[in-house]
Amino acid sequence: MTEAGHIVLGCNIENAAYSPSICAERVAVFSARAQEMGRIRAIAIVTPSGATSAPCGVCRQVLWELARDADIVLEDGKGGYVVETMRSLLPRPFGPEDLHVDPSAVS
Numbered sequence: 251m252t253e254a255g256h257i258v259l260g261c262n263i264e265n266a267a268y269s270p271s272i273c274a275e276r277v278a279v280f281s282a283r284a285q286e287m288g289r290i291r292a293i294a295i296v297t298p299s300g301a302t303s304a305p306c307g308v309c310r311q312v313l314w315e316l317a318r319d320a321d322i323v324l325e326d327g328k329g330g331y332v333v334e335t336m337r338s339l340l341p342r343p344f345g346p347e348d349l350h351v352d353p354s355a356v357s
Contacts, residue, residue, distance in 0.1 A: 251292045258282040275309040279316050290317035298327035304339055314343045 251257055260278030264271040275293060282290060293313065297303040302324035305313060313320065318336045325331040336343070 251290070251294075252282060252287045253289045253291045254287065256282070256287050258285075258287065273306060273309050275305050276312050279312060283316065290320045292321040292323060293317060294323040294325060296325045296327055300326050300328055302326050302330070302332055304334070310336070310340045311344070314340050315345050318343075318345075 258278045258281050260274035260276070260281065262271070262274050263277060275295060278293070279290060282288075293305075295303060295305060304310075304324060305322070313322070314336050320336065322334040322336060322339060323331055324334060
């Protein structure tokens with residue numbers, strides 16, 4: 251969900267060659283960026299298994315760089331959920347500021 255309240259959907263896009271796959275989190279964030287929808291306020295990750303699942307490492311990096319202030323809602327598909335922050339999910343992040351690049355130039 252963007253700050254303006256727009257809901258952007260994402261889904262896992264997988265194929266037989268796993269490396270070209272992309273997770274739902276990145277689909278939604280990249281779609282919001284491509285449509286110039288503004289800052290991401292919250293990300294919901296729903297796992298229908300009955301247990302919550304956190305984003306993978308690649309998604310954590312993307313979320314840190316493009317949605318670091320967003321609430322990360324981990325939902326179990328049965329109504330139970332936990333709200334995390336990117337700082338809790340990625341305690342020692344690496345971002346543009348570590349490359350001596352102005353973070354506002356990429357956010």
